[in-house]
Amino acid sequence: MSNTMRQWRLPQFGRRHLQLEQVAIPTPADDEILVKVAAAALNYRDKLNIEDGSGGLQITPPLVPASDLSGAVVATGKRVTRFRTGDRVLGTFWADWIDGPWPAHALTLGGPLTGALADYVVLKQEWAVHAPATLDDIHASTLPCAALSAWFALVEQGHLHAGQTVVIQGTGGVSLFGLQFAAAHGAHVIVLSGDDDKLARAKELGATHAVNRRKTPRWDVAVRDLTAGRGADHVLEMVGGDNLLLSLQALKQAGRLSVIGTLGEAEIHSPSVPLFLGRPTIQGIGVGHRRGLEDMIRAVDHLGLKPVVDKVYALEELPDALDHLERGPFGKLVMRMD
């Protein structure tokens, strides 16, 4: 291999500053692996981080964006025990969140840590997992952030089971993974969107019911009707603002509402009475830990679950991909490296 590689670098905030540079391929330290990146999936957080660093953690440019990558190990440091050259891997969204509660020192790839929009990345061996056997690199790259967020909300923390009802808001990456995981566990899935075409495609993916939220602004009432008055067991809140109240009202007594970042609205608010009268559990979801990712990958392989990729872009087409991200894809957008 050559000694240099391509890498998208952001010297200061703002999309116009993005530069596709040619840089030296990094060398792994003793406990690191060098990964030849095959694909990197984009998240809305990447757009925010590029624009002004508002995607979550404190970030200072320069920055290599994007957190989600699939690829193959091409070199290993001398103390690496988890992987061998040739292994197909995924990066973990969080570096050093292994299991249990999130440790305060954990950081994320794509800001502040060096991200995936490059031909090669160096990762500590603890920041990677074996890729699923049943997915190609393009599809596998979508799992570390979007899929794990949905899995963590519904399965790891939500203990979803058959016969429950899950409300999915929208048809972006997290939402469609939520739909697929819920359907795979035998749950009723009610999908909300303002677009009938997207609703039709959601039903093909396994949604039991589709509600057009433009035509049915009181979708909470629709959810009650569809559940014989009980309300939903789980709601994935992807919007924020006034929508939180509708989500609370759509929830059954002691139901679970997952607030998954980054929401469309910067604020959430609600009257306080539904909060204690409905006894909900509201859980903030910030992706999830490595053990959860490994559990989920076993599920993906066993289920034969196929992530929904809206479009694949070549690495140099990043500006087009970011435009698409802003318009709102159906499922995921993926950058391929060659």
Add this chain to the structure above:
Amino acid sequence: MSNTMRQWRLPQFGRRHLQLEQVAIPTPADDEILVKVAAAALNYRDKLNIEDGSGGLQITPPLVPASDLSGAVVATGKRVTRFRTGDRVLGTFWADWIDGPWPAHALTLGGPLTGALADYVVLKQEWAVHAPATLDDIHASTLPCAALSAWFALVEQGHLHAGQTVVIQGTGGVSLFGLQFAAAHGAHVIVLSGDDDKLARAKELGATHAVNRRKTPRWDVAVRDLTAGRGADHVLEMVGGDNLLLSLQALKQAGRLSVIGTLGEAEIHSPSVPLFLGRPTIQGIGVGHRRGLEDMIRAVDHLGLKPVVDKVYALEELPDALDHLERGPFGKLVMRMD
């Protein structure tokens, strides 16, 4: 309707004492419902209770056996609010275990409380639930004990999810429900039996792997092999005796082993080292509560899950049915009332 009905009555322990009597149809008190029984499913516990009362709780004859019934409400006491005449219902195995930990005062139908082997039964309104919409009476009658035991072990307490591995021992009623629920949640299912024909039928029901325990006495090693060395997440222990050690050895670190009564062997034993080295959770399962039954019925309806009924007997054929129960059915045996 006539004023009398048929009822199997056991004036003293021992199968030969069973009598099919003609007795008065009972009258419901204020908070009771009168149910025209359509079907009653048998459990191994019923055989033990008939023989010597050893099916669990302390029982003194006379006794009307059998705990699991489906039927229709034909009369209601004046303070009944949960049901109306005509409602299709199931009895709950436990009277007065509504939710949470089992309360010490709860009793079971079919001993010590009056059981289901009759044309009519009177139940407190709290001891019944609405029948599933998708099942006929014969199949619905199998749910209160066998299905709920499997559901409680795997779902209510076990938080089973997709990608996990479940070991199912045998092909009786509880085992096949365990198989079906696990498959419906996207789990790998490994079924053990000594009979290749039963194993083949188990695979048709959704088992991922079938292991003949006669040909593979070290089935724990087989489970390790089938799980890339990890071991199973859940094991349903249905045998007892020395088998417990194999179950512990088949379990992954911190896996969950459910001991479901009534076991084949009256004793369990194990070396103690695997108990603390493997950090298992061993949970005793004694069926489950009413809220769990209602959750499960919603799952059965949504999944379209069809219980496996080996054979249906007319009420007067009870002796034949008990013989069959002793031989070991594939799934459930059901008595029909007309």
Add this chain to the structure above:
Amino acid sequence: MSNTMRQWRLPQFGRRHLQLEQVAIPTPADDEILVKVAAAALNYRDKLNIEDGSGGLQITPPLVPASDLSGAVVATGKRVTRFRTGDRVLGTFWADWIDGPWPAHALTLGGPLTGALADYVVLKQEWAVHAPATLDDIHASTLPCAALSAWFALVEQGHLHAGQTVVIQGTGGVSLFGLQFAAAHGAHVIVLSGDDDKLARAKELGATHAVNRRKTPRWDVAVRDLTAGRGADHVLEMVGGDNLLLSLQALKQAGRLSVIGTLGEAEIHSPSVPLFLGRPTIQGIGVGHRRGLEDMIRAVDHLGLKPVVDKVYALEELPDALDHLERGPFGKLVMRMD
């Protein structure tokens, strides 16, 4: 005993309509007990219900207010098995919430069900528990709503343990129970109040730290400082409005915030980023179930925990007590019946 008794009755919303009437002592039905009320504790919810029915559930006058009572069983219906004449009892705040998730049909005493501001009340046997052995009637009457709310938030759902940090907002009834339960489990307790005198009394009750929220408006920063940067494990949110953001910021990663009704502010709001970045669990608390109340009573007896009663009023002094409730007591206000 005479055939009549005193009872505060509200024929229409508004404090000025409250009437102390002389009415017939009710007769228990078959599954009911007649309780000679010794004391009834007031909650802020009672004030709201009296003014306009805004204390939670839908209420239509006429109404007998107050949910929390202690007393003695003086008569039992013929099917009562849980109590005998002479037993000291407490009412449960929720009628028919026994265990597990709250059932949709459960109602509360003091609106819509007949409340405790009377010399006698009739309760279904399921709506009462045995009183703690170590408390007199005045103190025992404070447990069903305020104490159980705090217990449910911190212990039943919060799994509080020694070494954790709990932030308590204010010094009303729920807050002081939260303080006492947290201290009794070996937790650090940080109490917030705008009144130095109340803070001093809170420290006497076991608070580790006291923060004057008027002098330290950024009390979230103070909590971080007091916890070496970690943040609190549990926060009891009693205020609402903008305060929610401070509570979220005071919480450790994956901490637990209990929203306990009725909040001072009718709205809650927050920027959305702390919600997913901090991964909190926000749980709405609407008192709790009967099994939790029984667990808590065992704890109260074993700990020798003494509820804080600010003042005891005679039944006819209800207007004075409601004035006091509006000013904000330190702990609980109790009406005594004779």
Add this chain to the structure above:
Amino acid sequence: MSNTMRQWRLPQFGRRHLQLEQVAIPTPADDEILVKVAAAALNYRDKLNIEDGSGGLQITPPLVPASDLSGAVVATGKRVTRFRTGDRVLGTFWADWIDGPWPAHALTLGGPLTGALADYVVLKQEWAVHAPATLDDIHASTLPCAALSAWFALVEQGHLHAGQTVVIQGTGGVSLFGLQFAAAHGAHVIVLSGDDDKLARAKELGATHAVNRRKTPRWDVAVRDLTAGRGADHVLEMVGGDNLLLSLQALKQAGRLSVIGTLGEAEIHSPSVPLFLGRPTIQGIGVGHRRGLEDMIRAVDHLGLKPVVDKVYALEELPDALDHLERGPFGKLVMRMD
């Protein structure tokens, strides 16, 4: 400091082979710390490992025994971020069990990894935690195995709370920590021992009741009597063999029994009926993870909990200490290094 240090080394199994050698002080690698050991606490497992390696994991001599150490960091590798020279630390019993379920690759100090019976040890930075501020080195050294086993059983997994009843078997190290933690959470503690003197000392440490198991062989009945028939919420099983049945019978419905290694008896056995009728959760406890240790240390510091040390031995007195371990100490035995 000199270049050499003392170290107990076992070239082959058997106590008589133990040698106190003078060896070179090791040098920490990049991610390691060098700890000057101040004290090492002994566990019964150490005795088994010395005799024949039967303390749990597969061990091959040569071996440096003992897992539990306290000391000070005297040198750090260049990539160490968790500690600085001078920090007081404890080793973790398990190397690389950080949180969540135990990972299969984790190993223990004192076999197979190099143990603590030496003047210095090298640890990966991930294998150590900050020592409690309120304990001296002798007492702090007792925490990593015995205290964490009790904490993990009762608090981390058992969610112990005030008002519950805990049965403690014996008065060894784990047992007395269990007693102290349970009392600190406001629980009733029933201690069993065959020695009245030890029982008296257990009551001084906070036990509510003491039962002499020689004089009261049916101690399960005694536990029922002391709990008004309910049974215990938690039982720490330290014996094995036939004792398991008594433990199950002493447990309340759906209670929790912790099997903590190494048991006195190499087998456990029980009739199977109590297992499913009582619906217990039996959990194997193999110490616990680092996050639990850190939680516990915060509790120890806040509670001012003082571990019970029966006797302190100088490093060269190991044979005497092992004799004492075999006789059964009251609490812990500790080796001091200077």
